[in-house]
Amino acid sequence: MTHSPPQPRPWLLLLSVFAIATCGLVYELIAGTLASYLLGDSVMQFSTVIGVYLFAMGVGSWMSRFITGNLIATFIRVEFMIALLGGCSAAILFLLFGWSASFRIPLYSIVFLIGALVGLEIPLLLRVLEGRFAFKDLVSNVFSFDYIGALLASLLFPLVLMPHLGLVRSAFLFGIINAGVGILALRMLRAEIPRRGGLWFMGGSVSLVLAVGLFAGEQITRWGEYAAFPDPVIFTKSTPYQRIVLTASKSELRLYLNSNLQFSTRDEYRYHEALVHPGLSRLAQAKRVLILGGGDGLAVREVLRYPRVEAVTLVDLDPEMTRLFSTQEMLTRQNADALKSPRVKVENADAFIWLGEPRGPYDFVIIDFPDPSNFSLGKLYTTTFYQRLRRSMSDDAALVVQSTSPYVARKSFWCVDATLRACGFVTEPYHAMVPSFGEWGFILASTKPLSGPALLPGGLRFINEETLAQLPRFPPDMSRVETETNHLSNQALVRYFEEEWAL
Template sequence: MDKIKFEYLLLFSVFIIATCGLVYELVAGALASYLLGDSVKQFSFIIGVYLFSMGIGSYFSKFFNKNLLNVFVEVEILVGLIGGLSSVILFLIFNIASFFQFTLYLLVFLTGCLVGLEIPILMNILKGRIGFKDLVSNVFTFDYIGALIASILFPLILVPKLGLMKTSLFFGMINVSIAIFLAFHLKRELKNVIILQIKAVSSFVILLVAFIFSEKILSFSEEKMYGETIVYTHSTSYQRIVLTHNHNEYRLYLNNNLQFSSADEYRYHEALVHPAMSLASNVENVLILGGGDGLAVREVLKYRDVKNITLVDLDEGMTKLFKNNSLLTKLNLNSLWNEKVKIINSDAYIWIKNCDKKFDVVIVDFPDPSNYSLGKLYSVGFYKALYNKITPEAIVAIQTTSPYFAPRSFWCIAETIKQVFPKVEAYHVYVPSFGEWGFTLSAKSSKTDFHKIQRKISNLRFYTYNFYDFTLFTKDMLAKDIEVNRLDNQVLVRYFDEEWGKIQ
């Protein structure tokens, strides 16, 4: 075939290899962080294993000296199959915990080895056709461009539109499509071309069938994972949202972590919201950070004195779900549609620094500090920024994980808040779905009396306004020698990982 077409066809293959290879790596990292938590650690390990395995693949490429074009097409098929099916395999075996991490890193290793094998083989194929200087620059140019495109498409388009499973299968089909094209277009230069064509087409069919049935595969694996009937699933740029139903109870999971159960969420949200709302001198302007489910908003709206509620939640997919899903609007009583509520989808840390308004009450309902992106929201720096955005007599309530299951984490947050706020009081309640759960109340003024009720409402199911009853801790919920959580150490994430890791 024409020399120029041959060269550019193979260079285009480099672009596809780089794009697909990085997508498989990102899928593995995202899936591991969804299922195992601690996204920084998971991505760090996976990137390390992937790059190491690429080096192994590159090393072994020197042992391939014959039929290099055949080898290249074979490897392209294998990359597509292994990388494409990786998310399917991982979702299906997640419940077999002892094999999950081994399988995860094995798949990453195999994919990395094959990608690392492809580039040197391709360069050996082209070395007699292109000058060495041009060959190296062209190959790596296409390689890096492919990596850039994959890294941009993955969070902005692929995960929100396709989800992790369909994304890996889709790029697996792209990988194998290149192999099919080469197997038919370069058939005069290939050996055993019929067998190669059958392998390529068969692999594409396998991936296509898996893609078509991916929703059923995902539903099956998630129902096994949660042990409940799944009524809604959605992947956003930030998290996997799963809503399950069991008897008369709905449960919401974010990245495999239970966020609430409809059977007892009122205990959690009443304990989070009403101490601050009942003790604050003024409740006209309320800020809720996190809480995209609208359940904390529902509780705040029970006070007639409230004039404005600003809800800041990172994930627009979350707030849209709880505005429009009829099952969930029944739980939050359509609170997110209330005219007093303004929803802002933004990173709370950045937003609070740039905010030019001051608030009378702040309800902080962030997820637990399971990774560094969440840990920053429990740091001294964040609380200093928050301190500057509240009125002199304001009160802040913060969810602070379990003092029973994670006492070091719980008291780490309390100690961190004390670095900024002069008045701090930790408290806890029992929530059946979670066990003992903790919160911290803080005030800008050291003279604030946390036992002086300013206002009450009568339609609560759990909270009795006897705040003192919730401030007593048994010996097994205490911890000593706790460090403060700062942006440059993120010790809270380490505490959290150690304590909750023992339970899981």
């Protein structure tokens, strides 16, 4: 008695469209996110990655017309190639970042290859399914499943994959799904494929490589970071907002967010003393302080030196940052357990949205955001943001903004000053030397001129009366230049910042 081969189930093949659409968009999101982490400027990275990916898909779709022979076997090979390249893409890019002289070449090459292969998928599958459905049903079904898969990927990526798996393991997982589509098609349509041994071997080998990668994903990420950072990496964490990396040497601990240095324990006291004390020391009646950003708690540490401060509210977007710096002993030693103080309240929220509701009033505001390297951050330096903030300040309040380097990014620095003045603030720009960063700028702003004497707390290592007198003095190569005001509608500051830091 002979058994006839199982008949292919067209609807199961259509479900594979759903799977491959999800995988394709996940690879695209992973590439864009990884480029943002490593290169900064998320708008530019996502725009270029999406552009290259879609162009490559068009190239792949065009090339599909030249494919003849056994279409099913070709489709399965394409699935296995996408699975291998897409699944390994994040790991390859992490490993190359520390060694490649021009990281963008491998980045866009991998994005292009994945996009071209993904562009082959749907045309080949349409030709495979031709004759199994009426043409009108075939087209509508394929594209419906394709778009639904894209929706699923766009939801899974920020809500599940990034928080729980990270970039490298997510890529390997979806590579396994892609390989599974190929294996499913091979099993269902084996009767239509004359020589299947090579395909089975290819599918098994790719699946094994991806499974090993999924298991070792975190270690692979660490290898890449060991090459990218000058000191040994002791902690890494991917959050929905950023990649957190801590490195340590015998003499210092360094924090990197998305590969950008945030502080070194060797000299962070210079930065944070300069950020806090020139303003707060002159506000004898300040009791309520608001800190925006600064999830490491180092600015909070400086504020708590003033017994007169009764309440500090810290608003930081990333809960993983504030959790890390309030629980890890190595880090709480740096901020003197500031985030556990009964005077401190931590809010994990987007400061722009948080200030949309009535808050305060606060007597002193410290703005310690990352530099305005993209539009998402640039909105936190606009007239709209400062006007919202002013509504939450008391009549005699002041604020201070970290404002990048007046030496490297002279226009950027003075653009922040011009924007604050456009909102009606009286400004006092100043700068300090922080060896890890060079000359760094700050702008103290108030609703009326500050006239009180500086009453500094004890225990400071950098700021004293003599230092305070020197901070506002700018040499000619850092002196004021005229700039545009940074509005939400023009984001002039982001343009200045990109131009100046790219030099």
